[in-house]
Amino acid sequence: MKLTILFGGASFEHEISVVSAITVKEKLSSFDLSFIFCDGDHKFYLIEANKMKATTFSKQLHKKMPELTLTNGGFLQKTFLNSTLHTNTVLNLIHGSDGEDGTIASLLDFYKIKFIGPRKEACTFSYDKRYTKYLCDAIGVKSVAYELLSREREVNLSLSMPVIVKPASLGSSIGVSVVKEKSKLDYALDTAFEFDSNVIVEPFIEGVKEYNLAGYMADGKIYFSIVEEPQKEEFLDFEKKYMDFSRSEQVRHAEIGEELSNKLKSNFEKIYRGMFEGALIRCDFFVIDGEVLLNEINPIPGSMANYLFEDFPASIKALSNSLSYAKKANVHYNYIHSISQAKGK
Amino acid sequence: MKLTILFGGASFEHEISVVSAITVKEKLSSFDLSFIFCDGDHKFYLIEANKMKATTFSKQLHKKMPELTLTNGGFLQKTFLNSTLHTNTVLNLIHGSDGEDGTIASLLDFYKIKFIGPRKEACTFSYDKRYTKYLCDAIGVKSVAYELLSREREVNLSLSMPVIVKPASLGSSIGVSVVKEKSKLDYALDTAFEFDSNVIVEPFIEGVKEYNLAGYMADGKIYFSIVEEPQKEEFLDFEKKYMDFSRSEQVRHAEIGEELSNKLKSNFEKIYRGMFEGALIRCDFFVIDGEVLLNEINPIPGSMANYLFEDFPASIKALSNSLSYAKKANVHYNYIHSISQAKGK
Numbered sequence: 001m002k003l004t005i006l007f008g009g010a011s012f013e014h015e016i017s018v019v020s021a022i023t024v025k026e027k028l029s030s031f032d033l034s035f036i037f038c039d040g041d042h043k044f045y046l047i048e049a050n051k052m053k054a055t056t057f058s059k060q061l062h063k064k065m066p067e068l069t070l071t072n073g074g075f076l077q078k079t080f081l082n083s084t085l086h087t088n089t090v091l092n093l094i095h096g097s098d099g100e101d102g103t104i105a106s107l108l109d110f111y112k113i114k115f116i117g118p119r120k121e122a123c124t125f126s127y128d129k130r131y132t133k134y135l136c137d138a139i140g141v142k143s144v145a146y147e148l149l150s151r152e153r154e155v156n157l158s159l160s161m162p163v164i165v166k167p168a169s170l171g172s173s174i175g176v177s178v179v180k181e182k183s184k185l186d187y188a189l190d191t192a193f194e195f196d197s198n199v200i201v202e203p204f205i206e207g208v209k210e211y212n213l214a215g216y217m218a219d220g221k222i223y224f225s226i227v228e229e230p231q232k233e234e235f236l237d238f239e240k241k242y243m244d245f246s247r248s249e250q251v252r253h254a255e256i257g258e259e260l261s262n263k264l265k266s267n268f269e270k271i272y273r274g275m276f277e278g279a280l281i282r283c284d285f286f287v288i289d290g291e292v293l294l295n296e297i298n299p300i301p302g303s304m305a306n307y308l309f310e311d312f313p314a315s316i317k318a319l320s321n322s323l324s325y326a327k328k329a330n331v332h333y334n335y336i337h338s339i340s341q342a343k344g345k
Numbered sequence: 346m347k348l349t350i351l352f353g354g355a356s357f358e359h360e361i362s363v364v365s366a367i368t369v370k371e372k373l374s375s376f377d378l379s380f381i382f383c384d385g386d387h388k389f390y391l392i393e394a395n396k397m398k399a400t401t402f403s404k405q406l407h408k409k410m411p412e413l414t415l416t417n418g419g420f421l422q423k424t425f426l427n428s429t430l431h432t433n434t435v436l437n438l439i440h441g442s443d444g445e446d447g448t449i450a451s452l453l454d455f456y457k458i459k460f461i462g463p464r465k466e467a468c469t470f471s472y473d474k475r476y477t478k479y480l481c482d483a484i485g486v487k488s489v490a491y492e493l494l495s496r497e498r499e500v501n502l503s504l505s506m507p508v509i510v511k512p513a514s515l516g517s518s519i520g521v522s523v524v525k526e527k528s529k530l531d532y533a534l535d536t537a538f539e540f541d542s543n544v545i546v547e548p549f550i551e552g553v554k555e556y557n558l559a560g561y562m563a564d565g566k567i568y569f570s571i572v573e574e575p576q577k578e579e580f581l582d583f584e585k586k587y588m589d590f591s592r593s594e595q596v597r598h599a600e601i602g603e604e605l606s607n608k609l610k611s612n613f614e615k616i617y618r619g620m621f622e623g624a625l626i627r628c629d630f631f632v633i634d635g636e637v638l639l640n641e642i643n644p645i646p647g648s649m650a651n652y653l654f655e656d657f658p659a660s661i662k663a664l665s666n667s668l669s670y671a672k673k674a675n676v677h678y679n680y681i682h683s684i685s686q687a688k689g690k
Contacts, residue, residue, distance in 0.1 A: 014676040040676030042417060042455055058678035071414070072387060097674055098455070102465045106451030110387055110443070120447045121476070124469035131466070134483040150619070198619075274495070274543075329442055331359040331385030333403035 001031050001317050004075075004088040006104070006115075008038040008057070012174050012195065013096030016245045016302065018057050021093050023246045023303035025052050027312050034088060036075060037062050038098065044068040044075060046086070070111050089320055092117030092300060095245075096170060100300055101127045109326035116319055118279040118299035119326075125275065126297040128169040129200045136294055141270050143294045144202045144286065151197040155189060162204040165189060167196035178204050209287040210295070211254055213264050214305040215272065216280035218318040222269055225282075225308035227261055229254035245302035250310070263292045271297060278323055280304055280315070346376050346662055349420075349433040351449070351460075353383040353402070357519050357540065358441030361590045361647065363402050366438050368591045368648035370397050372657050379433060381420055382407050383443065389413040389420060391431070415456050434665055437462030437645060440590075441515060445645055446472045454671035461664055463624040463644035464671075470620065471642040473514040474545045481639055486615050488639045489547045489631065496542040500534060507549040510534060512541035523549050554632040555640070556599055558609050559650040560617065561625040563663040567614055570627075570653035572606055574599035590647035595655070608637045616642060623668055625649055625660070 007021035008014055025033060035047040039062065046066045047056065056062055068075040074087035092104050092115050102123035108115045118126065125135045129146075136143040147159055148168070157163075165188040167175040175195040177188040192199040214225035228251050268283050271294065282301035286293045298305075306312040352366035353359055370378060380392040384407065391411045392401065401407055413420040419432035437449050437460050447468035453460045463471065470480045474491075481488040492504055493513070502508075510533040512520040520540040522533040537544040559570035573596050613628050616639065627646035631638045643650075651657040 008676075010673045010676060012674045014674070015678060015680045018681065040673075042457070042673075054678075054681040058681040069414070069416070102447055102469075103451040103455050106448040106465065107455060110448050110452060112387070120451065120465060121469045121473065124447075124466045128466065134479045137482065138479040328355045328385075328387075329357045329359070331353075331355060333360060333399075335360045336363065336399040336403040 001320065002034075002088045003028065003031050003316070003320060004034045004036055004086065004090045005093055006036045006038065006090045006099075007093045008040075009094035009096065009098035009104070010038075010040045010042060011094065011096035011098050012170060014040065015054075017093055017095045017099070018054055019246045020095060020303045022052055022054065023248050024091070024093060024306065025049070027248055027303070027306045028316060030313050031316075034086065036068060036086070036090070038094060038104075039063075042098075044070070046075075046077060070107060072111055074111070074113055087113070089113075089323060090115040090117075091304075091316070091320075093304070095300055095302065096174075097127075101169070112325055112328075114323045114325060116278065116280065116316070116323065118276055118281070122276045122279060122299060126281075126299040128198075129166060129296070130168050130198060132294070132297055135271070135275075139270050141267050141294050142291060144205075146200050146202045149189065149199045149201060151193050151199075155185075157185070157201060159201055159203055161185075162206070163201050164204040165192050166200045166202070167192045168198035168200050169196050180204075205286065205288065211256070211260075211264055211285050211287060212282055212305075212308070213268050213285065214280060214282040214301060214308045215265075215268055216315065216319045217272065217277055218322040222265075222272060223315065223318065224265055224268065225305060226251070226310070227254045227256060227264060228308055229256075247303055247307045249307055251307050260287065260290075260292075267292050267294065278319075280319055282308070346665065347379075347433045348373065348376050348661070348665065349379045349381055349431065349435045350438050351381045351383065351435045351444075352438045353385075354439035354441065354443035354449070355383075355385045355387060356439065356441035356443050357515060359385065360399075362438055362440045362444070363399055364591045365440065365648045367397055367399065368593050369436070369438060369651065370394070372593055372648070372651045373661060375658050376661075379431065381413060381431070381435070383439060383449075384408075387443075389415070391420075391422060415452060417456055419456070419458055432458070434458075434668060435460040435462075436649075436661070436665075438649070440645055440647065441519075442472075446514070457670055457673075459668045459670060461623065461625065461661070461668065463621055463626070467621045467624060467644060471626075471644040473543075474511060474641070475513050475543060477639070477642055480616070480620075484615050486612050486639050487636060489550075491545050491547045494534065494544045494546060496538050496544075500530075502530070502546060504546055504548055506530075507551070508546050509549040510537050511545045511547070512537045513543035513545050514541050525549075550631065550633065556601070556605075556609055556630050556632060557627055557650075557653070558613050558630065559625060559627040559646060559653045560610075560613055561660065561664045562617065562622055563667040567610075567617060568660065568663065569610055569613065570650060571596070571655070572599045572601060572609060573653055574601075575629075592648055592652045594652055596652050605632065605635075605637075612637050612639065623664075625664055627653070 007017045037045045037047050045062045074085045077084045102120035105120045125131045162180040175192045179188045212228045282298040282305045284295040309315045350366050352362045382390045390407045419430045422429045447465035450465045470476045507525040520537045524533045557573045627643040627650045629640045654660045
């Protein structure tokens with residue numbers, strides 16, 4: 001099965017994407033893979049499979065590889081005498097901005113390239129945590145209470161400590177801190193505001209039960225991963241999460257009953273249907289007094305949450321085979337013709 | 346002042362965009378304008394100013410004009426011996442899909458081109474009427490009650506007649522009908538489902554007071570247009586709205602008191618701030634028993650609602666001068682370096 005891994009991006013999670021791509025390469029070794037790297041300047045490069053290691057990018061060696069440009073139907077590689085169009089289905093593995101904010105989805109749709117990944121509306125509702133809350137409220141999925149702070153307005157927090165402070169629109173724990181004493185709130189906010197002009201503050205619930213569930217849709221049916229209870233310290237900071245993005249060892253089922261498992265699945269399905277088609281996503285839930293609350297949607301989870309699927313290559317294959325192109329309206333000129341006639345032109 | 350009008354698009358509103366561009370050309374005759382046309386196949390063409398008439402496109406004459414491709418910093422025109430990069434600020438005048446759904450915004454942001462128009466998140470919340478309702482609920486702006494119908498599910502409408510049936514994600518009244526008798530509902534739904542798999546049904550309020558207000562932000566301040574009470578028949582169908590998109594005669598202020606005028610402005614501002622920066626939008630409101638309800642957000646109004654502004658060229662100039670590029674994260678390889686060391690690679 002042919003597939004192109006698209007990774008990199010002008011994002012604070014650029015490095016995470018590189019690690020993620022290297023991991024997915026290993027997990028999909030049975031595929032006929034190719035690799036396209038988007039650098040911090042939004043240039044695309046075709047990367048040879050045997051050059052898929054972190055130092056290729058940190059040492060800027062990619063700049064010596066063939067540059068590609070987006071064009072109708074694929075990525076175009078021009079050589080001295082002729083050109084090659086790379087038309088494979090793309091796995092969008094750009095975490096954070098570009099990949100998860102709707103930009104890459106728009107580009108691939110516009111240039112009629114099939115891809116695995118969230119579409120642009122799904123990106124809006126998952127990239128910015130504020131909009132995830134809007135979505136939850138609208139579709140009847142419970143989420144953690146929160147307050148929104150803006151860089152421009154005075155901080156007036158009514159939540160009591162401890163709280164968790166998050167930039168509204170970043171993943172991978174970048175800029176996130178747990179604040180236990182009010183005196184340390186300002187520093188945490190300053191950190192978060194470095195990454196986003198909007199910051200979400202939520203109560204930090206010590207020892208809360210957390211469960212992760214991934215899934216995707218193929219042929220109209222949702223296929224779920226196993227449920228994981230992440231082994232966690234208080235929370236994973238960036239460096240730990242970074243390591244986490246190269247995870248490739250299958251985890252074991254969380255020890256939960258069928259009732260809770262079904263509740264998690266039904267919440268996942270409410271979020272997924274009509275919004276995330278085309279993507280493999282991971283939803284992170286909290287369970288408080290038997291009630292399921294959405295913590296976060298990861299529309300492009302690290303290394304595609306491969307470790308949660310019993311047969312990861314089969315999952316990617318099924319998803320890939322059920323993709324469709326973005327619908328495009330047919331253009332006609334009926335009204336111009338009729339109006340031209342009416343005007344006598 | 347230099348400005349490029351980008352119009353066309355693979356959209357049911359393609360023709361409307363052509364008419365809109367021709368009108369804006371007349372209204373901005375004091376500008377140094379250029380014109381880029383996006384055809385139904387997503388190819389870009391540079392259109393000479395004197396060829397800016399509807400028949401150029403309906404007769405496909407644009408295909409003889411220079412083709413452009415998107416690249417970092419602008420639209421690239423290649424000639425036999427050299428190439429020109431068109432780097433002007435763009436006015437996104439593509440109505441409907443492509444222009445208003447976030448695709449064009451993503452493309453222009455990605456390629457670092459400044460533009461007037463809604464950014465991608467703003468598109469998500471205004472293009473699909475469902476998400477406009479989510480937004481209204483979240484920010485405390487009242488909107489008309491509605492029911493959502495999906496093509497896949499059985500119709501089970503609890504609203505009583507008359508109702509107005511709208512495809513969730515189209516403008517310009519395409520696929521919209523007013524239904525007065527239940528026996529005619531099926532036909533109206535079939536029509537709407539031709540354009541979208543989700544349909545919004547709202548109570549149709551005969552003789553409701555309607556007011557349109559446009560505005561934009563420049564230097565942190567919102568500038569409002571005059572308030573218009575649209576002269577309407579029951580509602581404008583596509584053909585009438587089409588004509589409406591070429592409007593260029595200044596309208597007169599609606600005869601409303603300061604209290605209502607302020608209410609409209611305050612609702613507009615709630616919608617605009619933090620979401621529509623960079624765009625000139627028009628909000629269409631209903632007023633029922635003194636209460637203001639949002640009917641629709643037009644993030645790229647027909648002919649940029651020029652007829653609502655006392656000095657339209659000055660408005661576009663002010664907006665254009667306050668635009669900024671999309672922020673791009675700086676890419677570094679700190680973690681790869683530290684992890685490479687930790688791994689001894």
